[in-house]
Amino acid sequence: MNNKLINPTRASEIVRNSIAKRRAKDNRLKLYGRIAIGFAVCFLIFLFSSIFIKGYPGFFQYYVTLDINFDRERIDPQGDLSDNSLFNGEASKIVNEALFTIIDPKGRKAKKQAKKMVSSGKDVRLTNLVKSNPNLFGTISSVKFALDDDIDSFLRGYIKRETPESERRISDQIIKFVDKLDKEGRISYEFSDYILNGSASGNPEMAGIKGAFFGSILTLSVCLLIAFPLGVATAVYLEEVAKKNKITELIEVNINNLAAVPSVVFGIMGLAIFISIFGMPRSIPLVGGMVLALMTLPTIIISSRAAIRAVPPSVRDAAYGIGASKLQVIFHHVIPLAMPGMLTGTIIGMAQALGETAPLLMIGMVAFIVDVPNSVMDPGTVLPVQIFMWADFAERMFIQKTSAAIIILLGFLISMNAFAIYLRKKLERRW
């Protein structure tokens, strides 16, 4: 018998000689890993700081403080604070008068220009004020009004004084008025009321994300309520109940393929099925949620299946061995143990859905909707679509608002992820 084995002394010598090389390889791998992570971290920091720096000013805007004469007769002619009465009142006129007493415009043209300086939401602001606090009637109180977006951009320095008047969005006359207000200390830079409380608006200074935010919440709720139970049920069926055969294999391949289908295709499908065939209204969160549910289903199914497969078979054996029925094994053991993994997949799917624009454009959730949706049947839009729309507008102020909305969207995402981590930690309580 010829011995192929190397004698032990020689073997250990060979091993010793090769050790330096192996160490070097290990170290090189470690180094590459660190470089890669370093790159990723730098990129993240760059991304976040640039978004933050750009978006931060979007949360603020310029206001002018005016001394308003709260004359009940004029603001609330019928004296009952009803919408009708306030609508017939002269709120804007009163605001304009307060403005005029400071800047003192001469001539019709100057007056006309001056009226545009204060945001067109001034009357609503005034009527809302008296509605919430009728004690203001009969007093003269200072109230802050948002300045028009062009003035805002001018004050931020985006519109330059040096630019010839013909190429500027605001006239010399207005600049003079602004200077006067500024000299009187009437102009202030403050946290914007509108970015969080306002909804879609053609006036950039009044635009906010409230409607889109609630639209997102409603849409995601629908999506979650549909996709999570369906996804988990499908995963459980495929893993625990169905016999492995050609048909289940085909289904599996198709689910994996669906996960790779571009999201806009789901939008087209939603448009064709939910809206054209079932005749559901366009632009509503219900349809949006259903479309997004279709899109997130594959993600949820795939991750749930992985989570179910990771449940140790010994637990199933134990349960079957004691006489648990299939249903009991699934509900008492498999699902609870797989839940953290299922939730992770679901949250990833939801995060995708939260950031999705294309399929929602297809079903008309891009419409210009001023009201905050109260139910899944009210037309609405969602945050990413709102961002998409704002990014498309010409006014300079929308750029800041877009960045601010992006920060809000990211905040939403991060809190969703944080919630997922919390849930997982709680459920994962390892025994």
Place this chain on the structure above:
Amino acid sequence: MINEENDFRKLDLTVGDVFSKDARLKARNVNVFYGNNKAIDNVTIDIGNKEVISFIGPSGCGKSTFLRCFNRMNDTIDTCRVEGKITLEDENIYDRKIDVVPLRARIGMVFQKPNPFPKSIYDNVAYGPRIHGLCENKDHLDGIVEQSLKRAGLWEEVNDRLLSAGTGLSGGQQQRLCIARAIAVSPEVILMDEPCSALDPIATAKIEELIHELGNEYSIVIVTHSMQQAARVSKRTAYFHLGKLIEVGKTKNIFTRPKHSQTEAYISGKIG
């Protein structure tokens, strides 16, 4: 070394007394296939009432496979097919009308690796009675849990921490917890697949003692690789080889005067 050629002919019929006067379980001409592979070949044997019987044999000879036929655990394996007849009190457990849920409540199982549920000690033991509706109220359930743990010899060690995790116990304690869990549903037969293989000698001794005691009340089938263990805990022993049941007999006789040359080869350490 054995002459394989000569021995195969003798393998056709099992040597020894496969039948039992007071049989609880009767297996008749059982064949088990994994896909096209035959894992158990024409095995016939009785399991007596309140009898402890050991299954021994070299690795891969089909002991676990055969054991799992008795509570139809093989049903959970897609590729596995069982032929033949196994009766529990004259009822074929492979009959189409038979539901495995009550069957498994009557025939409990303890696995090779301790597998408590990732729940509390209490819930582990209470799980069976709960799903089968064996308890009338909380007090009754408490009683069942206590008694099962006592019988499994675990009560003293865990009675002050019933609500802590079952998986936090030592290996030997976990295995006794699994035994308590099986006992809690009052089975008639307990199947044990190498229950001590993951345990140290002291934990093993405890379990063996337990099996010895439980043997007075239950029929116990135990698969083991340790011939000493078989000798210590069981009255009867069955020797399997390559899916066939070679010899069955009194444990004493099997180990001292085996009738079959292959059994002899195995117990003298020549194969296995």
